[in-house]
Amino acid sequence: MSIPLITTLGRMTLAFLATIGAVTAFAGHAVRRAVLPPYYHRQILHQMLEIGYYSLPVIGFTAIFTGMVLALQSYTGFARFSAESAIPNVVVVSLTRELGPVLASLMVAGRVGAAMAAEIGTMRVTEQIDALTTLSTDPFKYLVAPRLIAGTLTMPLLVLVSDIIGVLGGFLVGVYKLDFNDAAYLRNTMDFLQFQDVFSGLVKAAVFGFLITLMGCYHGYTSKGGAQGVGMATTNAVVSASILIFTFNYFLTEAFFAR
Amino acid sequence: MAPSKISLRGVTKSFGSKKVLQGIDLDVAHAESMVIIGGSGTGKSVLLKCILGLMRPDLGSIAIDGEETTKLSDNARQRVMRKFGMLFQGGALFDSLRVWENVAFGPIQSDGMAPAKARDVAIAKLGAVGLGPEIGELFPSELSGGMQKRVALARAIAREPEIIFFDEPTTGLDPIMADVINDLIVKCVSDLGATAVSITHDMASARKIGHRIAMLYEGQLIWQGPVADIDRSGNAHVEQFIHGRAEGPIRMQVRRL
Ligand SMILES: Nc1ncnc2c1ncn2[C@@H]1O[C@H](COP(=O)(O)OP(=O)(O)OP(=O)(O)O)[C@@H](O)[C@H]1O
Ligand SMILES: [Mg+2]
Numbered sequence: 001m002s003i004p005l006i007t008t009l010g011r012m013t014l015a016f017l018a019t020i021g022a023v024t025a026f027a028g029h030a031v032r033r034a035v036l037p038p039y040y041h042r043q044i045l046h047q048m049l050e051i052g053y054y055s056l057p058v059i060g061f062t063a064i065f066t067g068m069v070l071a072l073q074s075y076t077g078f079a080r081f082s083a084e085s086a087i088p089n090v091v092v093v094s095l096t097r098e099l100g101p102v103l104a105s106l107m108v109a110g111r112v113g114a115a116m117a118a119e120i121g122t123m124r125v126t127e128q129i130d131a132l133t134t135l136s137t138d139p140f141k142y143l144v145a146p147r148l149i150a151g152t153l154t155m156p157l158l159v160l161v162s163d164i165i166g167v168l169g170g171f172l173v174g175v176y177k178l179d180f181n182d183a184a185y186l187r188n189t190m191d192f193l194q195f196q197d198v199f200s201g202l203v204k205a206a207v208f209g210f211l212i213t214l215m216g217c218y219h220g221y222t223s224k225g226g227a228q229g230v231g232m233a234t235t236n237a238v239v240s241a242s243i244l245i246f247t248f249n250y251f252l253t254e255a256f257f258a259r
Numbered sequence: 260m261a262p263s264k265i266s267l268r269g270v271t272k273s274f275g276s277k278k279v280l281q282g283i284d285l286d287v288a289h290a291e292s293m294v295i296i297g298g299s300g301t302g303k304s305v306l307l308k309c310i311l312g313l314m315r316p317d318l319g320s321i322a323i324d325g326e327e328t329t330k331l332s333d334n335a336r337q338r339v340m341r342k343f344g345m346l347f348q349g350g351a352l353f354d355s356l357r358v359w360e361n362v363a364f365g366p367i368q369s370d371g372m373a374p375a376k377a378r379d380v381a382i383a384k385l386g387a388v389g390l391g392p393e394i395g396e397l398f399p400s401e402l403s404g405g406m407q408k409r410v411a412l413a414r415a416i417a418r419e420p421e422i423i424f425f426d427e428p429t430t431g432l433d434p435i436m437a438d439v440i441n442d443l444i445v446k447c448v449s450d451l452g453a454t455a456v457s458i459t460h461d462m463a464s465a466r467k468i469g470h471r472i473a474m475l476y477e478g479q480l481i482w483q484g485p486v487a488d489i490d491r492s493g494n495a496h497v498e499q500f501i502h503g504r505a506e507g508p509i510r511m512q513v514r515r516l
Binding site: 033119122123126127128130131133134135136137138142 | 349
């Protein structure tokens with residue numbers, strides 16, 4: 001009875017390891033191709049706009065409500081210890097270190113990662129990627145590299161914006177609902193904030209940006225079949241990016257703050 | 260004898276247990292126009308993709324200008340690719356780019372031509388396939404199937420490549436436009452000195468554009484010869500195919516209703 005179970009587990013482990021190998025090889029190849037000329041500046045710029053600018057509304061909403069709810073929740077907790085003055089600091093540290101990068105990346109994974117997988121997947125199944133090759137254009141340089149570069153560069157900027165909007169959300173709730181003095185709230189926010197809080201969040205953002213675009217490109221590039229294959233690629237891109245974000249988030253946090 | 264432009268020896272390709280190509284030997288001389296005919300699903304498109312390096316054959320050798328290409332590195336392959344133009348069976352137009360940008364893609368991206376100049380080239384090529392300059396501003400999704408095919412053709416010849424592959428260039432076109440395209444292909448070969456390999460089901464087109472014809476059947480080239488000999492091939496399979504008879508040695512996998 002347990003033999004089939006073990007076989008299945010073994011097969012799944014092997015398939016999992018094979019996928020990790022394939023993704024790593026894909027990423028290695030993409031990075032190697034990305035550093036050699038020609039560079040497609042227009043593609044990079046276009047992708048930065050697509051990833052950054054058009055994500056601003058989504059990121060803004062996520063950040064402002066996260067900041068607001070953080071202030072509200074920490075108030076209910078901290079009031080029990082008469083430690084309300086710590087609220088601004090709790091809000092800003094949670095945002096910059098954790099919630100800013102993670103939530104923004106999850107939103108971008110849903111928005112951009114999915115769109116990327118769908119676009120590249122459609123190009124794959126309609127032979128547009130083959131057509132690129134016959135026009136002596138390397139698809140890794142033309143399609144994959146600009147997306148990876150744009151993702152890695154743009155995500156930190158987005159998270160910086162998200163940090164600021166999040167703090168603003170906390171500020172609004174703090175001042176208008178919890179009766180903080182506005183100057184005191186801002187002073188408390190800035191006084192205990194360390195460079196490393198923000199910096200570590202931005203490094204995380206860069207890593208997550210790379211992972212999101214890598215998953216979008218990988219699943220799109222390797223998609224098979226027709227509409228169904230592209231649909232599957234889209235789902236896989238979002239799910240795998242989300243899992244990678246959570247996994248890498250832990251290890252990056254450990255690398256930054258563990259002693 | 261001059262070395263062949265394209266030379267295939269024992270090219271074999273399977274998908275899983277499905278054997279598609281089973282030892283293809285083929286030589287195409289410089290400035291020759293070769294036509295490949297054969298039933299649907301026999302592997303004609305796969306054969307072209309193997310030569311282009313878009314698919315890797317399981318076995319066999321493929322030489323372009325005497326240079327073995329099956330084991331080339333990425334960079335060397337790109338250099339060989341510059342010799343090729345390809346019309347894909349499904350068009351494969353870039354749907355995020357305008358029609359003229361599609362046609363100008365090769366000249367701009369791989370030859371480094373200035374966009375303004377490439378645009379003029381693109382409009383000239385579109386004219387050659389019977390499409391006006393106003394079509395250039397549209398997106399591929401706004402065109403009819405036959406128009407897409409002609410844009411794809413214009414894109415394939417825009418860089419004036421040494422070797423051009425046409426995968427069913429006249430399928431989906433009306434008979435008059437089909438003949439215009441035939442003339443265009445003949446012109447590419449005679450004027451530019453290009454080497455052409457075309458796939459077609461249209462025997463009128465095959466006779467017009469081909470110097471030689473080869474027939475693919477069950478993974479092998481069962482007959483090849485000059486186009487003038489096609490009517491006296493002495494091969495029952497070829498006879499049946501060119502006359503389009505349901506009765507004969509080629510059995511279609513169909514069941515009666
Ligand atoms: N990427 C692929 N994966 C699996 N099987 C494939 C793939 N490409 C082609 N095949 C199979 O190879 C065989 C030959 O396909 P191919 O497209 O070369 O046919 P064809 O001769 O061009 O037919 P048609 O005249 O209809 O275009 C088909 O049976 C097809 O199912
Ligand atoms: Mg075909």
